[in-house]
Amino acid sequence: MNLFSFNRMCRRAARHAPYHPEKFIGEYRQEAGRARPRGNFWPRLATIGGTALVAAAAVAITLCTPLFRERPVTVVPGSDGSLPSGSSSVDILVDVPEQAELLRLEKLWNTLYLVGNTYSPAGQADPQHMMMLLHLLGGTAFQGSIVQGFQDALGDLEASRRLGLGENLDMDGGRRLYCKISLGDANRIAKEYFVGLTFQAEDFPTQYVSDGDETGQWIYDQETDSVYLAIGAVGFANPYNRYIVCQRETEGTLIHYQMVGVYTESEEIQGLDKAESFGEYQETLARLAFSGEAVPSALLDVTIRLTDNGWMAVEEAALTEESGNGEIEEQAMERLKSSSLLKEFQWIGTGSAEKLLWLQDVLREFCPVQPGKEGWSLENVKEDPFGFMDAYFWLLVDLQERDQYLFSYDDPDYRDVVERLSLSVPMSEEEYGVKETQFDLIYRFPLEELNTGIARFFQGIRLAPEDFPTAVPEGYTSERAFVYDAVTGCVYMPCAATGREDPQPLLLICEEEQSQNGRLSYTMLGIEMEYGNEFFRQEDEYATLGVSSRFGDFQQRLWKFAQANPDEILYSAQVTVETSGDRYIIVSLETAPLNSGDADDLQQAKELLEASQSLRAAYGVPAL
Amino acid sequence: MESSPQRKEFLRLYDTYYKAVYFTALGLVHQPDAAEDCMQEAFLALWKELGKGTVIHNPGGWLLQVARNQGISRLRGLYTLTPLEEAEELSTPGDAATREVEEEAFIHHILAMLPPAERDVFVLHVQGGLKLAEIAKILGIPAATARWRFANARKKLKSVLRLEQEREKGTFLQKG
Numbered sequence: 001m002n003l004f005s006f007n008r009m010c011r012r013a014a015r016h017a018p019y020h021p022e023k024f025i026g027e028y029r030q031e032a033g034r035a036r037p038r039g040n041f042w043p044r045l046a047t048i049g050g051t052a053l054v055a056a057a058a059v060a061i062t063l064c065t066p067l068f069r070e071r072p073v074t075v076v077p078g079s080d081g082s083l084p085s086g087s088s089s090v091d092i093l094v095d096v097p098e099q100a101e102l103l104r105l106e107k108l109w110n111t112l113y114l115v116g117n118t119y120s121p122a123g124q125a126d127p128q129h130m131m132m133l134l135h136l137l138g139g140t141a142f143q144g145s146i147v148q149g150f151q152d153a154l155g156d157l158e159a160s161r162r163l164g165l166g167e168n169l170d171m172d173g174g175r176r177l178y179c180k181i182s183l184g185d186a187n188r189i190a191k192e193y194f195v196g197l198t199f200q201a202e203d204f205p206t207q208y209v210s211d212g213d214e215t216g217q218w219i220y221d222q223e224t225d226s227v228y229l230a231i232g233a234v235g236f237a238n239p240y241n242r243y244i245v246c247q248r249e250t251e252g253t254l255i256h257y258q259m260v261g262v263y264t265e266s267e268e269i270q271g272l273d274k275a276e277s278f279g280e281y282q283e284t285l286a287r288l289a290f291s292g293e294a295v296p297s298a299l300l301d302v303t304i305r306l307t308d309n310g311w312m313a314v315e316e317a318a319l320t321e322e323s324g325n326g327e328i329e330e331q332a333m334e335r336l337k338s339s340s341l342l343k344e345f346q347w348i349g350t351g352s353a354e355k356l357l358w359l360q361d362v363l364r365e366f367c368p369v370q371p372g373k374e375g376w377s378l379e380n381v382k383e384d385p386f387g388f389m390d391a392y393f394w395l396l397v398d399l400q401e402r403d404q405y406l407f408s409y410d411d412p413d414y415r416d417v418v419e420r421l422s423l424s425v426p427m428s429e430e431e432y433g434v435k436e437t438q439f440d441l442i443y444r445f446p447l448e449e450l451n452t453g454i455a456r457f458f459q460g461i462r463l464a465p466e467d468f469p470t471a472v473p474e475g476y477t478s479e480r481a482f483v484y485d486a487v488t489g490c491v492y493m494p495c496a497a498t499g500r501e502d503p504q505p506l507l508l509i510c511e512e513e514q515s516q517n518g519r520l521s522y523t524m525l526g527i528e529m530e531y532g533n534e535f536f537r538q539e540d541e542y543a544t545l546g547v548s549s550r551f552g553d554f555q556q557r558l559w560k561f562a563q564a565n566p567d568e569i570l571y572s573a574q575v576t577v578e579t580s581g582d583r584y585i586i587v588s589l590e591t592a593p594l595n596s597g598d599a600d601d602l603q604q605a606k607e608l609l610e611a612s613q614s615l616r617a618a619y620g621v622p623a624l
Numbered sequence: 625m626e627s628s629p630q631r632k633e634f635l636r637l638y639d640t641y642y643k644a645v646y647f648t649a650l651g652l653v654h655q656p657d658a659a660e661d662c663m664q665e666a667f668l669a670l671w672k673e674l675g676k677g678t679v680i681h682n683p684g685g686w687l688l689q690v691a692r693n694q695g696i697s698r699l700r701g702l703y704t705l706t707p708l709e710e711a712e713e714l715s716t717p718g719d720a721a722t723r724e725v726e727e728e729a730f731i732h733h734i735l736a737m738l739p740p741a742e743r744d745v746f747v748l749h750v751q752g753g754l755k756l757a758e759i760a761k762i763l764g765i766p767a768a769t770a771r772w773r774f775a776n777a778r779k780k781l782k783s784v785l786r787l788e789q790e791r792e793k794g795t796f797l798q799k800g
Binding site for chain 1: 634635638639642643646647656660663724727728730731734750751752753781785
C-alpha cells in the first residue's frame with residue numbers, strides 16, 4: 001500500500017465517524033429519552049432535560065400523513081403571504097397541494113434568498129429554477145407517489161436494487177428511495193411552471209453511486225420510466241421539509257452565494273393550518289462562493305451535480321474548494337472507467353496557443369454550455385466568466401512563476417494594502433505569530449502588466465479596474481479572489497488559508513507504477529514550490545486541486561462516457577493541466593480488470609502506459 | 625436552547641468538528657464505541673456550556689481537549705475497553721464490518737508510528753477534515769508549523785508504508 005491508498009483508507013474510515021446531531025438534540029428534548037443504540041451516553045443525556053417528545057412524534061406523524069398535507073393553508077406572518085425579508089431563518093407555512101407548494105417556493109425564492117432575482121416561470125434556463133424544480137418535484141411526488149417513507153419497512157425494494165441502493169435501507173446509515181414520479185409527470189409540471197423546460201432521461205443518472213452527504217439524488221429508472229429521489233436516512237431525511245436554497249449576500253461589488261440547507265425546525269398546528277419554522281444548516285457539499293457573473297454557470301454545475309451520478313466529489317473540489325482531502329480521487333478511483341473516446345483525445349499540444357485551442361475544443365465538447373451561450377472559446381471568454389476565470393487564473397500563475405508578483409509579508413506596503421482591501425490578514429510581530437488569516441498568500445499583478453500577459457493568450461481581452469471588486473468582504477470563503485486596488489493600480493489575488501494554500505498548480509509526474517492483483521496503478525507525484533522557493537515533492541491527492549473546476553467537469557464527462565462503456569477496463573483517469581512554464585498536460589491513469597480477461601487488461605494497461613510515456617516525453621518529463 | 629442561536633451554533637460546531645473529535649478520541653482509546661462515547665461527552669459538555677451562555681473562543685481546541693480528557697479517564701481504567709485489534713474478533717469474518725475494523729486497526733497501527741504532534745495534525749486534517757490553518761488555530765501552533773508537521777507526517781508515512789509492504793512481501797515469500 002502506498003500513501004495514496006492509505007489516505008483513501010483513512011478517509012473511508014472517516015466516513016464511519018458517528019454523526020447524530022439531530023438525534024442529539026432530539027434526544028435532549030425528550031425527558032424520557034430512548035435507549036442509545038450503544039454505549040451509555042443517551043440515557044445520561046436524556047436525564048438532562050428537554051421537552052418535546054410528543055411534539056416530535058406529532059411532527060413525524062404530520063409529515064408522513066398525506067391527508068394532512070391536503071388541507072388548506074393560511075399564511076402566517078401576513079395575509080398576503082409575505083415573508084420576513086433578510087432573516088436568516090424563515091417562518092412560512094407549509095402547503096401541500098402542488099400549486100401552493102410552488103407558491104411557497106416562489107415566496108421563499110423572491111422574498112428571502114434571491115433578492116433581486118425575481119422568480120419567473122420563463123426563467124427555465126436558470127439553474128436555480130431547475131434546482132428548485134427538483135425540490136418541487138420532490139414535494140409533489142411526496143403526495144401521491146411515495147415509494148418509501150420512514151415508516152415503511154421496505155417500499156419498492158426491487159427499484160432500490162435496480163437503482164443501486166441495494167437493501168441498505170436501515171435507519172442509521174442507508175439510503176432509501178423516497179419519491180417516485182414518472183418522467184411524464186415531471187415534464188408536465190416542468191411545462192406548467194417552467195416554460196420550455198423538459199427533462200430527459202439522460203438528465204439523470206441511472207444508478208445511485210455517491211455515498212456523500214448530499215441532500216438527495218434523482219435517479220432515472222428505465223424500467224418504470226420514472227425518476228426516484230434517493231436520500232439519506234440520516235439526518236433531515238424528509239425531502240418535504242428539506243430544501244437547498246441559494247443565499248445571496250452583496251457587499252461592495254462582490255456577490256456571494258452560498259448554498260444553504262433549510263430544514264423544518266418546529267411546527268405548530270393551528271386548526272387546519274400548520275405553521276412551520278425553518279432553520280438552516282450548512283450544506284457542506286454544495287457550498288460555493290463566487291463573485292459576480294461567475295455564479296450562474298457555477299450554479300448550473302451544482303444543479304447538474306446534484307442530479308447526476310458521482311458529481312459530488314468533483315463538486316466538492318470544484319465548488320467548495322475546501323475539500324483538501326482528495327475526495328476527487330476517492331470517488332474517481334471507485335467508479336471511473338474508460339471509453340474509447342478517451343484514447344482518441346489529442347492530449348498533447350505543442351505550445352501555449354495550441355494547448356488553449358485544445359482546451360477550447362475540450363470545453364466546448366464536454367462542458368455544459370450555458371443556455372444562450374455558444375460555449376467557451378478563446379474569442380468569447382467573457383461569455384463564460386467561470387471558464388475564463390480559470391484560464392485567467394492559469395495566466396496569473398504563469399506570470400507568478402517569474403517570481404515577480406508575490407506580495408511578500410515583508411513588503412512594507414503589505415499592511416496598508418491588506419487593510420485597504422479588507423483581506424483580513426493580520427500579522428503579528430513574531431516570526432510565526434500569525435494569529436488569524438483569512439487569506440494566506442497574496443499575489444500582486446500590476447494591471448497593465450497583467451493585460452500584457454492576457455494579450456498573449458486571449459484575443460481582444462483587456463481587463464479594466466471595474467472588472468474587479470475593490471474589497472473582499474468578511475467571510476469570503478472562496479479559495480482565491482481577485483481584488484483591484486486603485487491606490488497601487490494592482491490586482492491582488494489573495495488565496496485562502498486552506499490546506500492547499502499555494503495557488504500554483506502542481507506539476508504532476510508519474511513516479512512509479514505498481515501492479516497488484518491485476519491492477520496497474522501509477523503513483524503521481526506533485527511538485528510544488530514551498531515558501532522560500534524551495535521545491536518539494538509530495539505524492540498527493542492535492543494534485544487534482546490544481547485542476548481547474550472546468551477540468552473537473554471534463555473529468556466527470558469522461559466518467560459518464562466510461563459508464564456507457566462497461567467493457568472498458570480503464571479504472572481511473574485524471575487530467576491535469578500544469579500551467580507553469582510550458583503548461584504540461586498530464587494524464588494519470590489507473591486500470592483494473594472488469595472480468596474481461598488478463599490478457600486484454602494487460603494489453604490495455606500497456607497502451608495506457610505507452611500513452612503516458614509519450615506524454616511525458618513530449619513535455620520532457622523523465623520516463624519511467 | 626431549542627431554537628436559540630446557541631442551538632444553531634451547536635449544530636455548526638458539531639458538523640465542523642465531529643470527525644476531528646471522534647478520531648482524536650479514537651487515537652487515544654482505540655475502540656470505536658468508547659471513542660464515540662468520548663465524542664458525545666465532549667459535545668454534551670459543549671451543549672451545556674453553550675446553554676449557559678459561555679463563550680468558547682477556540683471551540684475546536686476545547687472540544688478536542690474535552691475528548692482527550694474523556695479518553696484519558698477511560699484509559700485510567702474507569703471503563704473497560706476492547707482494543708481495535710481485539711474488536712476484530714468480535715465481527716463475523718468476511719463481512720463489511722470486519723473489513724472496517726481491520727482497516728481501522730491497520731490505520732491505527734500505522735499512525736502509531738508517527739510522532740504524536742505530527743500524528744495529531746495528520747489525523748485532524750485527513751480524517752477530521754479540518755483545514756491546516758484551522759488545525760493550527762486549534763492546536764495553538766503557527767500555520768507554517770502545521771503545514772510542516774503535515775508534510776513530515778506524509779514523508780514518514782510513506783516510508784512506513786513502504787517498509788510495511790516489504791515486510792508483508794517477505795512474510796508471503798516465507799509462507800510460499
